[in-house]
Amino acid sequence: MSDLPDSDTPPASQPAGPAAPAPGLFPIPPMAEQERMIEAILFASAQPVGMAELARRLPQGCDPAEALVHLRHRYAGRGVTLVRVGDAWAFRTAPDLAWLMHAEQVEMRRLSRAAIETLAIVAYHQPVTRAEIEEIRGVAVSRGTLDQLLELEWIRLGRRRMTPGRPVTFVVTDAFLDHFGLESARDLPGLKELREAGLLDNRPRPGGAPDDDPDDSTPPGQSELFED
Amino acid sequence: MSDLPDSDTPPASQPAGPAAPAPGLFPIPPMAEQERMIEAILFASAQPVGMAELARRLPQGCDPAEALVHLRHRYAGRGVTLVRVGDAWAFRTAPDLAWLMHAEQVEMRRLSRAAIETLAIVAYHQPVTRAEIEEIRGVAVSRGTLDQLLELEWIRLGRRRMTPGRPVTFVVTDAFLDHFGLESARDLPGLKELREAGLLDNRPRPGGAPDDDPDDSTPPGQSELFED
Amino acid sequence: MTAEQMQDNPAGAPASASRLAPPDPAQRLAEEALIVDVDGFEGPLDLLLTLARRQKVDLRRIPILQLAEQYLHFVEAARALRIELAADYLVMAAWLAYLKSRLLLPPDPADDGPSAEDMAAHLAFQLERLEAMRESAARLMARDRLGRDFHARGAPELVTVSRHMRYSASLLDLMQAYARLRTRDEFRPYAFDRTDVFSLEQALDRLRSLIGAQVGWAELAQCLPPGWRVPGPRRRSALASTFAASLELAKQGQLELRQSDPFAPVSLRPRDRKGSA
Numbered sequence: 001m002s003d004l005p006d007s008d009t010p011p012a013s014q015p016a017g018p019a020a021p022a023p024g025l026f027p028i029p030p031m032a033e034q035e036r037m038i039e040a041i042l043f044a045s046a047q048p049v050g051m052a053e054l055a056r057r058l059p060q061g062c063d064p065a066e067a068l069v070h071l072r073h074r075y076a077g078r079g080v081t082l083v084r085v086g087d088a089w090a091f092r093t094a095p096d097l098a099w100l101m102h103a104e105q106v107e108m109r110r111l112s113r114a115a116i117e118t119l120a121i122v123a124y125h126q127p128v129t130r131a132e133i134e135e136i137r138g139v140a141v142s143r144g145t146l147d148q149l150l151e152l153e154w155i156r157l158g159r160r161r162m163t164p165g166r167p168v169t170f171v172v173t174d175a176f177l178d179h180f181g182l183e184s185a186r187d188l189p190g191l192k193e194l195r196e197a198g199l200l201d202n203r204p205r206p207g208g209a210p211d212d213d214p215d216d217s218t219p220p221g222q223s224e225l226f227e228d
Numbered sequence: 229m230s231d232l233p234d235s236d237t238p239p240a241s242q243p244a245g246p247a248a249p250a251p252g253l254f255p256i257p258p259m260a261e262q263e264r265m266i267e268a269i270l271f272a273s274a275q276p277v278g279m280a281e282l283a284r285r286l287p288q289g290c291d292p293a294e295a296l297v298h299l300r301h302r303y304a305g306r307g308v309t310l311v312r313v314g315d316a317w318a319f320r321t322a323p324d325l326a327w328l329m330h331a332e333q334v335e336m337r338r339l340s341r342a343a344i345e346t347l348a349i350v351a352y353h354q355p356v357t358r359a360e361i362e363e364i365r366g367v368a369v370s371r372g373t374l375d376q377l378l379e380l381e382w383i384r385l386g387r388r389r390m391t392p393g394r395p396v397t398f399v400v401t402d403a404f405l406d407h408f409g410l411e412s413a414r415d416l417p418g419l420k421e422l423r424e425a426g427l428l429d430n431r432p433r434p435g436g437a438p439d440d441d442p443d444d445s446t447p448p449g450q451s452e453l454f455e456d
Numbered sequence: 457m458t459a460e461q462m463q464d465n466p467a468g469a470p471a472s473a474s475r476l477a478p479p480d481p482a483q484r485l486a487e488e489a490l491i492v493d494v495d496g497f498e499g500p501l502d503l504l505l506t507l508a509r510r511q512k513v514d515l516r517r518i519p520i521l522q523l524a525e526q527y528l529h530f531v532e533a534a535r536a537l538r539i540e541l542a543a544d545y546l547v548m549a550a551w552l553a554y555l556k557s558r559l560l561l562p563p564d565p566a567d568d569g570p571s572a573e574d575m576a577a578h579l580a581f582q583l584e585r586l587e588a589m590r591e592s593a594a595r596l597m598a599r600d601r602l603g604r605d606f607h608a609r610g611a612p613e614l615v616t617v618s619r620h621m622r623y624s625a626s627l628l629d630l631m632q633a634y635a636r637l638r639t640r641d642e643f644r645p646y647a648f649d650r651t652d653v654f655s656l657e658q659a660l661d662r663l664r665s666l667i668g669a670q671v672g673w674a675e676l677a678q679c680l681p682p683g684w685r686v687p688g689p690r691r692r693s694a695l696a697s698t699f700a701a702s703l704e705l706a707k708q709g710q711l712e713l714r715q716s717d718p719f720a721p722v723s724l725r726p727r728d729r730k731g732s733a
Contacts, residue, residue: 037328039307040321043271044332044607057328079267093268093613100265100285101272101613111625113633119625120634136637152623180627181384181401189385189396194635196358272613321607323600332610334603342498348593364585366501367544378628385627407602417595427588434570434578 028061035067035074048088114145119154123176123185127158127169146170154179256289263295263302266317276316276406312411314402323409337380343373347382351404351416353428355386355397360430374398382407500548503527505583515584520576521559524552555579654684654694659701667711667726676702676722 029037037058042049054064068089072082075091083092093101111119118141121133133141149155158171172185182188257265265286270277282292296317300310303319311320321329339347346369349361362368377383386399400413410416422428497503507526508518531549534541558572600606658681666679676699677685684694702724705711714723 036307036322037325040325040607041307041328043308043319044321044329044610046332046610057331079264080271090611091271093272094264097265097268100268109623111623111629115623116625116629116633117637120630120637123630124634138640148623180630182627183387187385187388187396188634189631191635191638193358193396194631271609274608274610274612319609320602323605326600326605329607332603332607336601336604344593344597345589348589348596351596352589352592364582364589365498366582366586367499375628381626408596408599409602409606410599416592417599418592422588422592425588427585431578431581434574 026059029059031063031067031070034058034062034064035070037062038064038067038071042082042089042091045090048085048090050088054089112145114142115148118145119149119172119176122149122155122170123172123188126171126185127161128171129161129167129169131167133170254287257287259291259295259298262286262290262292263298265290266292266295266299270310270317270319273318276313276318276402278316280315282317311409313406314412316402318406320409339376340373342367342370343376346373347377347400347404350377350383350398351400351413352419352422353430354399354413355389356399357389357395357397359395361398500527500545501582501586503530503545504548504579505586508583509587515580515587518580518583520579521556524556524559527552528556652690652693654681654690654697656697656700656704659694659697660704663698663701663705664710667705667724670726673714673723673725676724679724 038054041054041057051064054068055062058064068082075082079094079097080091081094083090114137117137118133121136122128125132125136130141130146146155150157152175153173154176155170156173158169160166161169176182177184266282269282269285279292282296283290286292296310303310305322307322307325308319309322311318342365345365346361349364350356353360353364358369358374374383380403381401382404383398384401386397388394389397404410405412497506504523504527507530508515508523511518511522528549531541531545555572555575559576563571602608662681663679666674677695679698679702680691680694684690699722702711702713702722706713706724709727711724712727714725715721
């Protein structure tokens with residue numbers, strides 16, 4: 001990468017006569033190239049860019065004002081237009097296409113911890129009943145949490161469990177797989193793989209006793225749920 | 229270049245006279261207008277926009293694939309160019325103007341050598357299991373290396389391998405392609421040569437090594453030793 | 457192992473690995489530098505690759521025997537300098553010593569394992585493949601990159617006309633949430649609902665008191681405390697602890713046990729201390 005462009009160009013290289021080629025170390029870029037440069041700068045900038053900044057960023061001897069005129073012509077009538085904002089310049093989508101931007105108006109919120117945990121349990125244990133989710137989380141699952149996940153279409157109702165009370169089960173949806181970039185829920189890594197990938201802390205257990213059998217510390221009734 | 233799926237031109241789905249304009253409520257916009265619309269949508273977004281989303285946001289009957297071909301021609305050689313990223317499209321500044329863009333440069337996160345090599349192995353060998361990465365590098369993948377690449381969203385989980393233990397696999401993402409300016413993983417530099425040289429084959433170690441478990445084909449004794 | 461931070465240059469050898477073939481004293485210095493830098497290597501394969509590269513030959517034609525000798529020499533030199541090498545370096549040394557002996561000896565016709573040539577060829581393949589991946593990684597990192605060489609729209613337009621909420625969560629969030637749930641159980645203090653557990657201590661106390669008054673054989677099941685006899689978890693717990701207690705007392709010589717057939721009821725009686733003494 002050739003960083004630092006032409007800061008070495010001697011400042012004296014700007015002659016009075018604008019028609020004469022500059023006697024600097026580097027020739028002045030042709031107007032079409034100046035247009036390209038301004039196009040890139042305005043596109044990538046987070047704010048409108050003023051004339052002074054353009055002049056400072058372009059190589060010595062460029063004429064941003066003229067290049068902007070050309071650029072403005074080029075974009076006239078396009079889906080994107082060059083607009084003047086105060087003393088600066090920026091690209092904006094054409095006002096007549098504003099209706100196209102509707103899909104972009106979304107407010108992103110992070111999912112609550114309860115929701116993400118519930119979702120994780122459904123993904124790993126599906127089909128899973130509400131009682132099983134509560135058993136794994138150790139707290140009651142609020143109606144709102146399940147509703148939210150259902151509304152997001154990340155989980156849906158599965159088959160009823162053929163046990164007393166015939167409770168409904170939950171499974172994840174294709175929209176879930178799509179959102180999380182999974183081909184199937186079976187592709188989720190197991191506990192051992194999570195640990196190997198560094199996603200799990202290997203903190204020593206408190207209490208000191210060399211308790212090697214993981215089943216020992218599992219409360220009764222959960223071991224079946226935790227089968228990988 | 230024009231291997232865009234033009235599945236959107238429905239051959240059979242429109243039973244009405246094919247010569248007649250679409251039976252929708254509104255006439256299909258002319259191609260020049262479709263081009264403007266896509267231009268506006270892609271310009272407005274910092275992320276690549278997928279074909280499916282384009283088709284959804286444009287009026288019924290539009291042909292985003294064809295409009296994209298026109299648009300790409302229009303921007304060829306400009307300061308901002310239309311690039312393809314997997315199944316999606318985005319405007320990006322021309323790389324030859326990198327020297328101009330100091331103000332926009334973002335700090336690149338420093339990646340460890342292990343992370344860089346792991347990324348390359350995932351890209352060239354995908355889908356690839358953790359054991360295969362370790363086999364190629366000759367050392368265990370240290371804690372957090374995969375984590376870091378997952379967090380950057382440069383790799384994601386692929387399908388599980390249908391071998392004993394059904395290990396998870398890793399593949400590269402569209403964000404990876406976007407970051408490295410690749411249209412698809414097939415465009416990785418040198419891919420063809422590596423394949424022809426047999427260097428992407430999963431060549432098993434010849435017979436005999438006592439610890440040659442098919443699941444864990446890392447070189448002798450390394451996986452345990454490097455676990456931390 | 458110390459992770460050597462090498463930005464954008466994964467193919468670069470550690471600084472000490474001179475690519476030139478140096479004259480003898482310089483070579484020795486270079487080798488010592490190699491050893492000092494052993495922490496900078498990513499395992500034996502990395503070290504082997506560095507040694508192989510110094511031979512300046514096509515990796516496909518690398519003389520494996522020579523390479524094995526260099527590696528063994530390296531390991532010996534490290535030992536002479538009293539540098540502790542990680543075990544995997546020694547495992548590789550042992551394997552290379554074995555390979556070397558196999559390559560030097562005439563093949564044993566009785567041995568139907570892989571030939572020494574196959575093993576050597578596979579090692580050469582591994583080295584070539586690692587080298588190729590390093591070169592590819594370097595080429596990848598040298599590409600024009602988003603945010604450095606080319607740029608996305610700096611001011612994405614999110615016109616707010618209609619607003620609807622969307623919730624996001626990443627796969628990492630999901631997996632970490634699950635990992636958190638799963639490990640929380642490992643850290644949960646051990647707590648057990650004791651209302652349905654008849655402990656061994658309780659069973660011992662009860663049996664000791666029973667056998668004082670007992671004459672002749674009694675079935676174990678009859679020794680269960682009241683309230684613990686209805687089939688179910690309580691009965692199972694009481695039966696298990698009473699049985700364990702009876703074994704303990706039998707061992708202490710305080711009672712005798714009897715069972716006529718497998719799965720038949722177990723009976724017990726106090727041991728006649730005088731008779732058996």
